[in-house]
Amino acid sequence: MANETNKITPRSEDYSEWYLDVIAAADLAEYSPVKGCMIIKPTGYAIWENMQKDLDARFKEVDVENAYFPLFIPERFLNKEKDHVEGFAPEVAVVTHAGGKKLDEPLVIRPTSETIMYDTFSKWIQSYRDLPLLINQWANVVRWEMRPRLFLRTVEFLWQEGHTVHETEEEADQRARQMLEIYKQFAEEVLAIPVILGIKSDSEKFAGAFKTYCVEAIMQDGKALQFGTSHHLGQNFAKAFDVKFLGRNNTMEYGWQTSWGVSTRMIGGLIMTHSDDKGLVLPPKIAGLQVIITTIINNDEDREAIIDKAEEVSSWLKEEGIKVKIDKRDIRPGEKFYEWERKGVPVRLELGKKDLANNTLFMARRDTGEKTSISADDVVVTVAKTLEDIQTNLFDKAVAYRKEKERTVDTWEDFVKEIEAGNFVHAHWCGDAEVEAQIKEETAATIRCIPFSQKMEDGICIKSGKPSKGRVIFAKSY
RNA sequence: CGGGGCGUGGUGUAACGGCUAACAUGCUUGCUUUGGGAGCAAGUGACUCCGGGUUCGAAUCCCGGCGCCCCGACCA
Numbered sequence: 001m002a003n004e005t006n007k008i009t010p011r012s013e014d015y016s017e018w019y020l021d022v023i024a025a026a027d028l029a030e031y032s033p034v035k036g037c038m039i040i041k042p043t044g045y046a047i048w049e050n051m052q053k054d055l056d057a058r059f060k061e062v063d064v065e066n067a068y069f070p071l072f073i074p075e076r077f078l079n080k081e082k083d084h085v086e087g088f089a090p091e092v093a094v095v096t097h098a099g100g101k102k103l104d105e106p107l108v109i110r111p112t113s114e115t116i117m118y119d120t121f122s123k124w125i126q127s128y129r130d131l132p133l134l135i136n137q138w139a140n141v142v143r144w145e146m147r148p149r150l151f152l153r154t155v156e157f158l159w160q161e162g163h164t165v166h167e168t169e170e171e172a173d174q175r176a177r178q179m180l181e182i183y184k185q186f187a188e189e190v191l192a193i194p195v196i197l198g199i200k201s202d203s204e205k206f207a208g209a210f211k212t213y214c215v216e217a218i219m220q221d222g223k224a225l226q227f228g229t230s231h232h233l234g235q236n237f238a239k240a241f242d243v244k245f246l247g248r249n250n251t252m253e254y255g256w257q258t259s260w261g262v263s264t265r266m267i268g269g270l271i272m273t274h275s276d277d278k279g280l281v282l283p284p285k286i287a288g289l290q291v292i293i294t295t296i297i298n299n300d301e302d303r304e305a306i307i308d309k310a311e312e313v314s315s316w317l318k319e320e321g322i323k324v325k326i327d328k329r330d331i332r333p334g335e336k337f338y339e340w341e342r343k344g345v346p347v348r349l350e351l352g353k354k355d356l357a358n359n360t361l362f363m364a365r366r367d368t369g370e371k372t373s374i375s376a377d378d379v380v381v382t383v384a385k386t387l388e389d390i391q392t393n394l395f396d397k398a399v400a401y402r403k404e405k406e407r408t409v410d411t412w413e414d415f416v417k418e419i420e421a422g423n424f425v426h427a428h429w430c431g432d433a434e435v436e437a438q439i440k441e442e443t444a445a446t447i448r449c450i451p452f453s454q455k456m457e458d459g460i461c462i463k464s465g466k467p468s469k470g471r472v473i474f475a476k477s478y
Numbered sequence: 479c480g481g482g483g484c485g486u487g488g489u490g491u492a493a494c495g496g497c498u499a500a501c502a503u504g505c506u507u508g509c510u511u512u513g514g515g516a517g518c519a520a521g522u523g524a525c526u527c528c529g530g531g532u533u534c535g536a537a538u539c540c541c542g543g544c545g546c547c548c549c550g551a552c553c554a
Binding site for chain 2 (some may be wrong): 017020112141145263330333350
């Protein structure tokens with residue numbers, strides 16, 4: 001472990017250090033020898049697996065199927081869509097040599113798979129009867145980013161990318177928004193992260209997209225995190241890759257496409273939303289381990305009885321589908337408590353001589369730190385209810401926090417002040433990209449999204465003074 | 479690529495240009511312990527990142543490398 005003393009910098013002192021300390025203390029990940037790449041350790045990967053499992057089930061419910069496409073993309077594929085190549089050119093890794101010789105055509109390591117998938121889709125699709133085509137892929141992608149940050153921005157990352165083809169523009173748009181909604185539900189129900197849905201301004205749009213919808217979340221330092229995106233690609237890629245079909249009226253038409261994805265970045269968001277200065281805090285629904293039973297053994301006579309009881313309680317909980325483990329290591333209790341706290345296990349049950357005598361267990365919850373003695377007979381019900389409580393409490397806390405950080409301003413002075421203070425600011429914007437760029441230049445704030453919840457109201461742009469029809473959300477972001 | 483910081487036992491740190499490079503922690507062994515990071519004892523462990531220079535003398539000062547971290551531009 002990077003930091004054996006496991007001291008965590010308080011959030012108030014240095015947010016970045018706090019974030020890295022939590023990751024180290026919970027043993028989630030570390031940087032690899034290849035700069036910018038990340039090694040995800042078992043503890044961290046377990047979280048990813050849980051995310052995959054839950055999302056996969058949600059995708060299947062809306063008829064999306066999994067497939068896998070190659071890691072390598074012929075360079076010419078990328079060049080076919082103008083905005084796409086311009087957007088990704090600076091950050092792609094290219095293989096020029098293989099098999100001991102120079103390749104005739106360089107191979108790009110996928111930064112995303114639109115191009116290679118759509119080349120294939122064009123062969124799969126003949127008529128409107130082949131539509132909609134709904135494909136998802138779990139994969140790694142590589143983007144040579146300038147500055148890495150564990151989970152939030154690494155050179156190689158794991159993600160899920162969904163790609164669909166539709167007969168009509170409306171259907172594609174609907175699908176893009178449907179997947180966005182699924183991300184929202186997943187974020188809020190499972191990760192307990194409240195999110196805002198909206199559409200990106202042109203300058204923040206995905207390279208090659210017609211519209212980019214997004215899911216934005218707010219972290220404990222007030223910065224925004226793009227949690228996920230869903231793009232309505234229009235016919236841009238279809239035209240570039242010849243994704244055509246014979247329509248109902250017997251004419252050839254280009255498909256309407258979408259793509260959508262979430263990545264290991266979500267783990268970063270999870271950490272920054274819930275964790276505290278003692279370490280990781282995991283919502284029960286995503287925790288690899290929901291309950292840890294720590295034995296407290298004073299002398300050898302009690303050892304067997306305590307362990308037996310722990311095993312018994314553990315089996316009751318397992319029967320209810322609760323993920324539980326017993327820590328019977330022969331070390332002092334405090335050491336165990338601190339360790340599981342750092343790792344974010346939602347509920348800790350302590351079992352010692354006194355509990356055995358009273359037929360009780362001592363229960364501590366990670367989110368509030370609250371400790372109570374509970375009856376061993378009711379342990380299953382109590383723990384199940386507590387897990388639910390923790391899930392709800394974490395979400396409510398995050399919602400309250402977001403509310404606290406949201407501001408509505410009408411003057412440039414207030415805008416600058418609130419952005420400085422690390423808030424999410426609702427403000428009028430005239431829609432001019434140059435004004436947007438100027439605001440970014442002066443305050444480091446970007447338009448996170450034009451929220452779906454935007455109320456249409458006349459106003460004047462905070463920067464240019466020109467008329468505006470509604471407020472957009474500005475914030476500093478990761 | 480720019481700005482800042484830092485390289486000393488496994489880890490975290492200390493040491494005015496001057497004694498055998500110190501302290502904490504870890505690890506090993508033994509005993510005693512166990513309801514919030516235990517105690518005692520003995521042991522283990524560092525060419526002070528590399529290369530040069532200044533000096534009677536360098537972890538310390540100078541020059542040059544290399545590496546790491548943070549901040550910014552870029553981004554899921």
